[in-house]
Amino acid sequence: VTEPLVWLNGSLADAAHAHVAVNDRGFTLADGVFETVRASARQPLWLADHLARLRDGAALLGIPVPFDDAAIEAGLRALLAATGFTDAALRVTLTRGEAAQRGLWPPGEPVRPTLLAIVAALPPAHPVRAIVAASTCRNERSPLAGIKSLNVGDHILARREAHARGADEAILLNTAGRTACASVANVFANIDGAWCTPPVSDGALPGIARLRLLRRARIDERSISAAELRRAVAIVTTNSLRCASVVALDGVPLADLASELGVEALYE
Amino acid sequence: VTEPLVWLNGSLADAAHAHVAVNDRGFTLADGVFETVRASARQPLWLADHLARLRDGAALLGIPVPFDDAAIEAGLRALLAATGFTDAALRVTLTRGEAAQRGLWPPGEPVRPTLLAIVAALPPAHPVRAIVAASTCRNERSPLAGIKSLNVGDHILARREAHARGADEAILLNTAGRTACASVANVFANIDGAWCTPPVSDGALPGIARLRLLRRARIDERSISAAELRRAVAIVTTNSLRCASVVALDGVPLADLASELGVEALYE
Numbered sequence: 164v165t166e167p168l169v170w171l172n173g174s175l176a177d178a179a180h181a182h183v184a185v186n187d188r189g190f191t192l193a194d195g196v197f198e199t200v201r202a203s204a205r206q207p208l209w210l211a212d213h214l215a216r217l218r219d220g221a222a223l224l225g226i227p228v229p230f231d232d233a234a235i236e237a238g239l240r241a242l243l244a245a246t247g248f249t250d251a252a253l254r255v256t257l258t259r260g261e262a263a264q265r266g267l268w269p270p271g272e273p274v275r276p277t278l279l280a281i282v283a284a285l286p287p288a289h290p291v292r293a294i295v296a297a298s299t300c301r302n303e304r305s306p307l308a309g310i311k312s313l314n315v316g317d318h319i320l321a322r323r324e325a326h327a328r329g330a331d332e333a334i335l336l337n338t339a340g341r342t343a344c345a346s347v348a349n350v351f352a353n354i355d356g357a358w359c360t361p362p363v364s365d366g367a368l369p370g371i372a373r374l375r376l377l378r379r380a381r382i383d384e385r386s387i388s389a390a391e392l393r394r395a396v397a398i399v400t401t402n403s404l405r406c407a408s409v410v411a412l413d414g415v416p417l418a419d420l421a422s423e424l425g426v427e428a429l430y431e
Numbered sequence: 432v433t434e435p436l437v438w439l440n441g442s443l444a445d446a447a448h449a450h451v452a453v454n455d456r457g458f459t460l461a462d463g464v465f466e467t468v469r470a471s472a473r474q475p476l477w478l479a480d481h482l483a484r485l486r487d488g489a490a491l492l493g494i495p496v497p498f499d500d501a502a503i504e505a506g507l508r509a510l511l512a513a514t515g516f517t518d519a520a521l522r523v524t525l526t527r528g529e530a531a532q533r534g535l536w537p538p539g540e541p542v543r544p545t546l547l548a549i550v551a552a553l554p555p556a557h558p559v560r561a562i563v564a565a566s567t568c569r570n571e572r573s574p575l576a577g578i579k580s581l582n583v584g585d586h587i588l589a590r591r592e593a594h595a596r597g598a599d600e601a602i603l604l605n606t607a608g609r610t611a612c613a614s615v616a617n618v619f620a621n622i623d624g625a626w627c628t629p630p631v632s633d634g635a636l637p638g639i640a641r642l643r644l645l646r647r648a649r650i651d652e653r654s655i656s657a658a659e660l661r662r663a664v665a666i667v668t669t670n671s672l673r674c675a676s677v678v679a680l681d682g683v684p685l686a687d688l689a690s691e692l693g694v695e696a697l698y699e
Contacts, residue, residue, distance in 0.1 A: 169453055171453065178453070181453050182450030182451060182452060182453060183450060183451055183452075183453055183455075183458055184450060184451075185437055185439065185446070185449050185450060185451055185547055185549060186549065187451075187458065189458050190451055190455065190457050190458040190524070190526075191465070191522070191524060191581070192581065192583050192584075192587065193461035193581050193582050193583060193584050194584070194587055197459070223588075224584075224587070224588075224591075225591060252533055254459070254533065256458070256459060258458075264551070265520055265522065265549070265551040265554070266554065266615070267583065267586060267587060267590055267614055267615050268587065268590040268591065268594065268614070270594075279453055281453060281454065281533070283532070283533040286533070286534065298574065299572070299573045299574055299575070300570070300572050300573065302568070302570035302572075302573070302585075302606060304567070304568050304570075304606055305567045305568065305570070305584075305585050305588075306566065306567055306588060307567070307584045307585060307588070312584050313459070313460065313461050313584070314461050314582040314583075314584035314585075315460050315461060315535065315582075316460075316461050316462070316492075316573075316575045316580050316581070316582035317570075317573050317575060317582075318535060319460065319462055319492070319535060319536065320491075320492075320573075320574060320575070322535055322536040323492075323493060323536065326536065326538075338570060338572055338606040346535055346536070347534070347535050
């Protein structure tokens with residue numbers, strides 16, 4: 164790794180001197196979307212899927228994406244090359260950008276989106292101790308649950324609760340008390356001898372690893388009540404960076420059956 | 432008005448050169464709270480209430496407020512004096528600040544909060560045409576509904592829907608289909624001859640103007656179903672900047688009964 168750089172609005176920039184405006188609507192109103200992309204051996208993984216999801220989210224919010232996929236890919240590759248990361252976590256953030264006027268939705272506002280990519284080392288794998296979050300829930304009734312919105316406040320609350328309770332990760336229920344997803348991952352549970360995962364309509368993040376795993380392994384996509392989740396003998400989480408076995412849920416030990424799912428091979 | 436300035440982390444700064452870091456958790460994760468404060472004749476209105484609410488929200492999120500109330504008030508007054516605004520909308524934003532590491536909740540992360548105040552002219556009063564938002568709902572089950580969180584994505588979706596349908600404002604229902612609040616205001620409805628407003632437990636923003644009005648006028652604080660809301664003969668919205676009469680809901684004209692509530696006098 165040579166020096167901290169970011170890719171901001173189409174150019175590589177020194178991270179220490181790259182900023183966003185104080186009236187960027189990403190900062191003031193969480194008005195944007197993001198993607199977290201794994202890079203292995205300097206190759207962004209599943210990038211077409213990530214950019215398609217970014218565009219879906221941007222379309223829902225009415226934010227134009229200011230670069231085509233090839234330009235974004237070139238930017239991410241330039242960022243990886245210039246920083247020297249090989250196995251990395253890229254984060255792409257798109258916001259509605261700098262506001263000309265105050266307010267939630269000023270009339271006639273021109274849109275000047277902000278597109279930022281940052282990079283960091285791929286976080287190490289570690290065993291995950293999870294809780295079922297009691298402090299908050301995921302609103303599966305909001306269209307924001309179907310995109311990677313910047314509005315992750317409930318996930319932060321859930322994760323704070325997990326750490327306060329001596330755990331690493333929180334599984335959020337939805338407003339109906341059904342399993343939705345973990346704070347930064349999708350959830351696969353082995354219940355009554357079968358693997359299952361919540362549908363997006365229950366508030367599951369539309370995860371890219373999730374969808375790829377659903378296509379490869381025998382997994383029922385179905386609603387999972389909180390009571391069923393607590394009956395699981397094994398739980399695996401996936402996101403675009405890696406998979407993990409949950410070693411305990413609310414302090415109750417779980418089995419490591421991740422190899423049954425073949426989930427490690429997903430990232431190869 | 433002389434020149435665009437902001438108050439950032441304790442100092443007045445030229446707006447054109449004031450920035451936030453690209454890894455500020457307000458920008459990347461909506462990890463913060465805000466207040467919108469009216470200033471009349473250069474005096475911030477209800478400032479003690481606003482700062483108390485800011486501290487409540489910061490406490491829920493575990494973000495230290497880096498200045499005491501007197502220092503924040505002095506900063507806001509300096510901002511008003513230096514910019515020359517007399518009747519203004521101040522916006523105070525507090526975030527968990529610049530992250531040292533990537534991720535939703537990195538372990539052992541030091542907190543260096545960002546506190547920003549910006550100022551703009553008080554927006555003019557205008558008649559409000561409202562819709563009942565069909566595109567999304569407010570999650571009254573989240574603790575975020577009880578604070579002024581940066582996670583206002585659902586309100587942006589609702590407001591976009593309002594403008595697409597030829598209106599100015601959206602009233603959000605909660606996950607149970609009951610009235611919560613408007614996108615930037617609380618809602619008071621005259622139904623069956625009596626004024627009522629939804630409780631905070633139904634997802635009403637804990638509005639400062641709302642609370643002050645509840646103490647002055649005969650208003651029932653009670654759940655309001657969507658069907659009841661559509662039966663209202665008059666609807667008034669309040670926020671910390673001003674009150675407004677809703678002239679039509681979903682295109683159906685309403686009466687202007689704001690004077691019954693004495694709501695204008697609130698801001699004097």
